[in-house]
Amino acid sequence: QKEVEQNSGPLSVPEGAIASLNCTYSDRGSQSFFWYRQYSGKSPELIMSIYSNGDKEDGRFTAQLNKASQYVSLLIRDSQPSDSATYLCAVITGRRALTFGSGTRLQVQP
Amino acid sequence: AAGVIQSPRHLIKEKRETATLKCYPIPRHDTVYWYQQGPGQDPQFLISFYEKMQSDKGSIPDRFSAQQFSDYHSELNMSSLELGDSALYFCASSLQGGRGYEQYFGPGTRLTVT
Numbered sequence: 001q002k003e004v005e006q007n008s009g010p011l012s013v014p015e016g017a018i019a020s021l022n023c024t025y026s027d028r029g030s031q032s033f034f035w036y037r038q039y040s041g042k043s044p045e046l047i048m049s050i051y052s053n054g055d056k057e058d059g060r061f062t063a064q065l066n067k068a069s070q071y072v073s074l075l076i077r078d079s080q081p082s083d084s085a086t087y088l089c090a091v092i093t094g095r096r097a098l099t100f101g102s103g104t105r106l107q108v109q110p
Numbered sequence: 111a112a113g114v115i116q117s118p119r120h121l122i123k124e125k126r127e128t129a130t131l132k133c134y135p136i137p138r139h140d141t142v143y144w145y146q147q148g149p150g151q152d153p154q155f156l157i158s159f160y161e162k163m164q165s166d167k168g169s170i171p172d173r174f175s176a177q178q179f180s181d182y183h184s185e186l187n188m189s190s191l192e193l194g195d196s197a198l199y200f201c202a203s204s205l206q207g208g209r210g211y212e213q214y215f216g217p218g219t220r221l222t223v224t
Contacts, residue, residue: 032211034212034213036215041198041220042217042218043198043200043215043216043217043218044153044200044215045215046212046213046214046215049212088152088153092211096141096158096165096166096204096211097143097155097158097166097168098143098145098153098155098202098213099155100152100153100154101152102151102152103152
């Protein structure tokens with residue numbers, strides 16, 4: 001079992017809809033949680049970080065963290081075709097390197 | 111804003127050759143991380159350096175070594191290359207204690223071993 005689990009998708013949503021991406025992690029000692037966006041052949045781009053339970057909003061993005069359920073999610077409002085990419089959930093546990101999930105591929109249909 | 115710089119962007123080597131990848135972190139960032147991403151896989155942590163000292167080690171093969179220099183740039187040295195080493199290699203940098211160790215990735219080096 002991977003330390004960070006994501007549904008691989010693809011998750012397909014129409015333009016303008018809300019995309020909901022989910023992630024679970026196994027280490028209760030995990031401290032910091034991140035969402036990266038990665039276009040094919042490009043590097044991961046940090047879009048959200050969250051450290052405490054609850055919601056954190058930044059523009060069209062909202063990250064949600066529930067440490068009791070070991071669950072992190074990312075909501076993308078007003079999805080655009082340019083949001084089509086793979087979204088990687090990443091966690092920092094004991095060491096400070098990132099442990100990634102396998103990513104969820106999002107497709108936004110025009 | 112300045113980003114992480116990696117060179118070269120593309121590298122083609124033959125089996126058993128050596129390769130050196132370079133990384134220049136964001137100015138004032140004190141920690142550098144190296145990740146390897148194979149085709150269709152998520153990035154895997156290799157090794158990291160804080161203030162020029164190795165801080166963490168991941169799944170880095172013994173054939174690979176790395177160091178961080180006085181100007182904070184880092185080099186990943188890969189010897190006896192194998193076909194399975196073909197991958198994207200990313201360098202990321204962060205500021206210790208800053209914003210929960212947010213890591214920012216460079217554009218990557220695509221290594222092809224033939």
